[in-house]
Amino acid sequence: MPMHLYDSLKRRLVPFEPLVPGHVGIYVCGPTVYSEPHVVHARGPVVFDVLRRWLERQGNTVRFVTNVTDVGHLTDDGDEGEDKLAKRAKLERLEPMEVAEKYFWTYFDTMRRLGVRRPSIVPRATGHITEQIALIEELIANGLAYEAGGSVYFDVSAWSAYGELSGRDPSELVEGTRVEVRSEKRDPRDFALWKRAEREHIMRWPSPWGEGFPGWHVECSVMSTKYLGDEFDIHGGGLDLVFPHHECELAQARGAGKPFARYWMHWNMLTLGGEKMSKSKGHVVDLAELLEQVDPMVVRFHLLRSHYRSLSDFADEALQASAAGLKRLRSAYASWPSHAGSGTPAEAWTTARERFAAAMDNDLNTPEAIAVLFDVARDANKARDAGDLGCAAAARSLFDDLLAGVLGIDLTGAREQDQALLGDVVQLLLEQRQLARKRRDFAAADAIRERLADLGVTVEDTPDGARWRRQD
């Protein structure tokens, strides 16, 4: 039974088969690096990080490409408004590239805290201007784009498939009240591939049509196919990118003769008290602030506790429930022995592993996979209490494998805390022992030293007080 994924283009669950067996190419639309990351930026990276880990575990080599937009993304709509980077640069009195650098690293540092591994390649729009110009020239040659006043537009009327991804009828798009009319465009539905740079525009490159800058959608068509091939496996993004961004990407790529993505995946929005989090409405949770209050792993765990195609609510109560649940899994894990003395061998959890795999293979159903782990926790605690340490140890390696390895939930953090705690606890015992020595209760003092020695902690009395170390 192969993995099944929901394909947004086909609008149904389909078996996933990589174009080249054993190799998977994934392209995910990354952020426009012009401001601090919000929680909304975390869902896609976390979900795709898990997808990547799961595919690799099936023996695939995954090339994971996430772009970073650093030019061409305008504040208002596709064709008017200021460039987001340029606007921010003015505000902060920085070079646009400085703005991009700053938020680029903030973004990836934050993602790393959430356990998101670095992409294989992180292409930037400004680094692929020549490729974008080449694609635009090809579209013009194919009769799908035209130049007007130093700008180039995609001719939607010439591409009948336009609307296939978002399920829109191109002829009805005109009816939309908010499709603006701009004189140099032949049709209000047309979108910019290349924009003429006005005199004051600070981000500009030479092109066959004069100085200008690329439209927002072109970069993804170009960079995905450059690094993954004209046809590649998975293209991902937020649900709100389906239209117009992905629709336009698809039209541009196919219009240039590229088969493009074979599977489209879109994650759903985050809500706060039932309302969609929206950057433009200021209704968002700042990630840095949130991470001061909760363990990054709680955020990751909470995101995975709902299916990626469902809404996920970040209300405080919901987040706290995740924190409490994760705490239970971690403390259970910490209570299990790391190596089996005797008892049930590793195949004790075969069924659990199968259930976990079935959930993951079913369109990455992480909530169900997590439910399996809670079942394991309960059963392993029971085994532990019954003295079946082999079974508990096997559960521990299962957690290492699935909770840490596949879902990317860090369990060593708990281990480091345990290490710190060990020191404090030994110190406490030494204080009690010192009190015993003071009242000349040497039997008690010696008992403490011997019991610690049994546990592998050597105590040595020195003129400066007691010292301890682990015997390894």
Place this chain on the structure above:
RNA sequence: GGCGCCGUAGCCAAGUGGUAAGGCAGAGGUCUGCAAAACCUCCAUGCACCGGUUCGAAUCCGGUCGGCGCCUCCA
């Protein structure tokens, strides 16, 4: 106006034709000097509502009500 999604216990959240996962919170119990943790038991005769199809529906169809998203920048 067009397209689409959703409505499952106090909260979060799976399940998409075979008789309601899991988590949090809550109640009772075992254990315990008392707690905590852990474990056990309980916690939706019902999945917004009304019809229909079916041997059988939370799941399919129709309608009603309610919430939301996209059609502008957003992940």
